[in-house]
Amino acid sequence: MPEAKIIDGKAFAAGLRERVAKEVEKLKSEKGITPGLAVILVGEDPASQVYVRNKGKQTVEAGMNSLEFKMSEDTSQEDLLAKVEELNNNPEVNGILVQLPLPKQIDEQAVLAAINPDKDVDGFHVVNVGRLSTGSKEGLVPCTPLGCTMLLKDHFGGDLSGKKAVVIGRSNIVGKPMFNLLLQESCTVTVAHSRTKDLPEEVSQADIVVAAVGRPEMVKGDWLKDGAVVIDVGINRIEKPEGGTRLVGDVDFESAKERASAITPVPGGVGPMTIACLLANTLTAACQQNGIEAPAL
Incomplete structure (x- = not known):
């Protein structure tokens, strides 16, 4: 298999921030x-x-x-x-x-x-959690899962329907909202966690793997199905053998890129998307509070 495409979250986030800025300018002038x-x-x-x-x-x-x-x-x-x-x-x-x-x-x-809840741009309020889980368009969605979904939709040309996705991690901040967002995109979604019996087996069936478990390099390349797309939410600081530290994700990047068709790096993948999506949520909230239809970003 050819080596995985690197999904550049930094570049996508820069584009998203530009689109937000244009819409803000429009909101101000109009x-x-x-x-x-x-x-x-x-x-x-x-x-x-x-x-x-x-x-x-x-x-x-x-x-x-x-x-x-x-x-x-x-x-x-x-x-x-x-x-x-x-x-x-x-x-x-x-x-x-x-x-x-x-x-x-x-x-x-x-x-x-x-x-x-209408000003909750982190999307953590129970009202927004409820809106997301019932498929309401009114809610504000947690920034990191929103960013992951944007990167996936961009990679797949907007359509995720029918894909089998595994989300590793069940936190309120990433895992659970990620499950709901993928479900809304018509994926078949499994949420795996610390009590999952055979995690490599679950991962091996997935077209999309979202790792958000907070354990450095836990997901190995040989767990992946050939051609899987990997979104690595983890940010872990580990010791380097020669001294000092470096940042790694929850996925073993070097082995994963041999099997995956596309993967987000750490740093420079999901991280930059979080603040960009926070700005997008603030714009959405401003529009909704003023009875204006929020722009599609």
């Missing part, structure tokens, strides 16, 4: 509406700070308003909920994102539940 994204960061987690900085920069580049609220590590749940409520009631804010993880004194679920 309707006088500038979408606004508010991000709340609690504490000093270094990785979260980098994410928030990147989100803010890309929000502004897309022509949207970016609001950042930094709260101290010892912020009470009550104070955080009050800030969420203030943003729920602010008509200039179309999207609200609370950066996870939160400090231990705060109940994440209570905070996510307090966000107005």
Whole structure:
């Protein structure tokens, strides 16, 4: 088999951000509406700070308003909920994102539940989960699975119907919404997880494999069916033999690219899609809140 095509998430995300920026410009000039994204960061987690900085920069580049609220590590749940409520009631804010993880004194679920579902650009609110699972077009979809679906549809020319897909991982953030999105695309979907009896056997039957399990290089190339398309959501930092560290996915890239027909690299595959889809969700939310049909991106 020829070596797998590398699915360039970085290039696709750049194109998506350009399309979002064009639609934002149109919304401003035709309707006088500038979408606004508010991000709340609690504490000093270094990785979260980098994410928030990147989100803010890309929000502004897309022509949207970016609001950042930094709260101290010892912020009470009550104070955080009050800030969420203030943003729920602010008509200039179309999207609200609370950066996870939160400090231990705060109940994440209570905070996510307090966000107005129509402004929940992470797509984690139970109302949006329900909308997605019932096939409603009104909901906001979690960014990472949305990005994975866009990459797959682009690769397959828009039609995934009839494909057999295996999603490895059952998290609320990736695995479960990924299952629902693939189902909506008329795939036959299996969700595999830590209790799956014979994971290599399940994977060997799949036309599409989405790995989102958080274990470095767990999925081996010889598990794959010849010509499978592999979407690797994992981002794991491992030690290099010569010292230092490197990023790898949940799939053993070197062996997988010998069997797959296409595969996302780590880094540069799914990762860049997450923020691009966050911007797309903010645009969608702004349109829906103003009774305007959201553009197809």
